[in-house]
Amino acid sequence: MKRLLTLLLAAAIAASFAGCATTNTNTQASSNGETTSGEKTEITFLTYNLSIASQKDAVQELIDTFNAQSDTVQVTGVQTDVASLQTKVQSDYVAGNTFDVVQVGLNSVDYYVENYALSAFEDIAGQEAYDQHMEGFAEKAQTLGTYTDGKTYVLPYTFSTPMLYYNKDLFEKAGLDPEQPPKTWEEVKTYGVALKDSGTEGIQITATGDGTDWLIQAMIYSNGGEVLSEDKKTILFGEQPAVDAISVWQDLVLSGAHSNYTDTEAMEAFMAGNQGMLVVSAAMESALISSSEAGGWELGAAGLPSFGDKEAVPTNSGSGLCIMSQDEEKAKAAWEFIQFVTSEEGYTIITSKMGYLPLRPAIIDDEKYLKSWAEEHPFVRTNLEQLERLHKWVGFPGLNSGQIATTLNQAVTECIFSDKDVETVMKQAQSEAQDLLPS
C-alpha cells in the first residue's frame, strides 16, 4: 500500500511539473535553422496566431519567408494565447525588455498609446514612405489604428468581419431555400423557428463569451446605435437603438429561433451538423469548411443580417501591429518586417492560410496572388463587401476599459438568456459603466 501511495504521489508531482514545463516553453525559435545573425538586426514578434493550431504554420511561413529574403533583419516569433497577451506585454514591460513587434487587438489602440511608449509609423518610416506603403490598402481599415493625434500607432494586420454561416442540408430538411439565406433579423426568426420545428437548432450569435463585445457592438451599430459618444465621455449602450437591437435578439431566443448554448457549444453543434445557422467571425471559416467536408454537409455563407431596411453595420474583430522597440535600429527593422507582412505577398499567405481578410483587396483579382484561390472560396467577396460598411471596434477609455467591456458583455448575456426587461438591464449596465469611465 505504502509503495503504491508513494508511486501515485510521485506521479502526481511529476504531472504537475510537466504542466509547469509546458506553460513555460512559449518562446518559439524560428524553425528555419540558419543562424546567419552576424550582420542581421534581430527582432522579436509577439503574436497570438502562433498559439492557434490552424494558423501556427502560416505565421511561421510569413516569418520564414521574410527572414529568407531579408539581408538585414532576422525575426523570431514569440507565441502567447490571446487571453494572456496583455499580461505578457505588461510583465515584459516591467522587466524593461519589450518585444519589438507586438500584435494588438484593434480595440486597445488607445490603451497601448496611453500606457506604453509607442512610436508612430509616420515618424519611424517618414510620412512619404508610410503613405506610399498604404497605397492600395483597404480604405476603411487604414485609420483603425490611428490615435486622436492623427498618427498611426497600430497598423491593421489580421482582420475579419462577422458572417452568417448556415448548413444548406438542414435548410433543405426544414423546407427552406438553401440559396436564399435570411437577410434581415425578422427573416432569421422565421428561418430559425422553421429549423427548430424540423428538429434541429436555429441560429446562434456567438457573442456571449469573453472578448466578444466586438460582435455585440456590430448588433448595436446595425440598429443605428452607438456604445460610446464621440468625445468618449458618455456610455450609450443603454439608449433606445441599442435596447431595441438587444430586444430583437432576446426575442429570437424566446421564440426558439436562437439556441441558448455557450459560444463553444454552439460552434461544436454547428460543426457537427446539428445547428442551422451561426453568426461568427470569418476567421473561423477554414475550421467550418473542413468540418463540413468531414461531416458531408454543405456550408453556406451570407453577410451579417440587418434590422429591417437599415443596412447592417459590421464591426471588425482583428488586430494590428505596433512597434514597441525604443531602439532606432530595431524600430527600422520592425518597419521592414511589418511592410512585408502587410504587402500583397504577406496578405496572400494571411488570407489563403490563416483565413483573415486581404486588406489589399485588389489581390483577389490578381493572377499573381489570390485570383484562383478566390474562385474556390467565394465567401471572401461577401466578407470584403462588408468591409465597405465597417464601423470601428470601439475600445473604452481609461484604466477600467476591460471592466466596461465585461459589463456590456454580461448585461447582454443576461438579457438574451432570460425574459428580463432589456431596457432595465441595459440602463443599469450603462450607469455602472459610466461610473467606470475616467471623470
Next chain:
Amino acid sequence: MSEIALPLEQISVRRPSIAKTIMKRATPFLFLAPALLLVLFWVYRPLVETFGLSTKQWNMNPNVEPINVGLENFRYIFTHPDFLQAVLNTAIYILAMLPFSVVIPMILAIVTNNLSNRVKNIYRALFFLPMIMPPVAISAVWRWLMHPVNGLINSILIKMGFIEEGIRFLSDENMVLFSIVIIAGWKMIGFSTLMFSAGLTGIDKSYYEAASVDGHRRWKQTLSITIPLLSPTIMLMIMMSVLMTAQWTFAYIDVLTQGGPAGASTNVYYLLWTYGFKNFNSGLSAAAAVVFFIGFGLLALLFTRLTRKIAFYDN
C-alpha cells in the same frame, strides 16, 4: 510523538552557559531558516503588499503611478451585485462539494478497506487516476460529454426516454454550477479516498477483534469504531473542502464557462482573477482578496476550534 520532546533540563546534568543555551535554542530555527525565509518572501510579503494595493487604483503598468483611492475599492465591491453573487455561488459550491470530498470517499475507503491487498490497490489506483489528469484536458472531455446536442450523456438520457431535449449542462443558469461541481468533485474523490484510506490504516485492528469477540456486526463496528476513530480525518477533509473548493473549481470555470452565463457560475477566486488579470484592475482585485482572506481566515479558525472539540484522537 510526545516522548521525543522531553524537556532539556531533565537530560542535562550541568547548567550550560548562556551562549550555549542560545545556540541550542537557535539551532532548530537555523535549520528552518531557508524554509521560513521562502515562506516569508513568497507568502507573507505578497500578503502585506495586497493590503497596500487594496487602497489603490492601478492597472499594473509600471509607467502609471497608482492612484490612492482610500476605501473606494471596498465600497465598490460591497455595493456591486457581482460580488454578492460570487459569494453566494461560492457557498453553494462549498455545500455541493462536500458529498464528493467527504461522504463518497469515506464510503469508498471503508468498503474497499477489507479487501485483499491486491484488489484494494487496483481499486484505489482507479479512484486516484482522475487526480493526476490535467484540468484542461478533463474540461475538454467533460465538455464533449455534457454537450447539449452532440454529448454522450444527453444522447443516452434521450434514448432511454428520460428527457426529450438535451440538458444544457453548461449554459443553463440553474444547472451550470452543479455541472462544475460534478466535474471538480469527480476529480477530488480520488484524493479524498486516499486520505481516508490513510486514516483507516491508522486504526488499531485489535478494536475490531475485540468487537467481533463481543459479537458486534460489521455495520455496528463501522458506526462505533471506524467513524469515531476516523473523526480527525473527517474534520480535516471538511475543512480542506470548505477552504479549497473555490480553488478546485477555478480551472473548470475558466475553461468551460468563464463564470457565465451572466455570472451564474462564477466564484470568489474567479471574480478576483477577473478583476485583476482580465480587467487589469489590481486595486479591486486586492480589495476582494483582502475580504476573502479575512473571511476564509475566520472559517479556518472556526474549524480548528471545532476539530479540537469534536475529533477523537486515539493516542
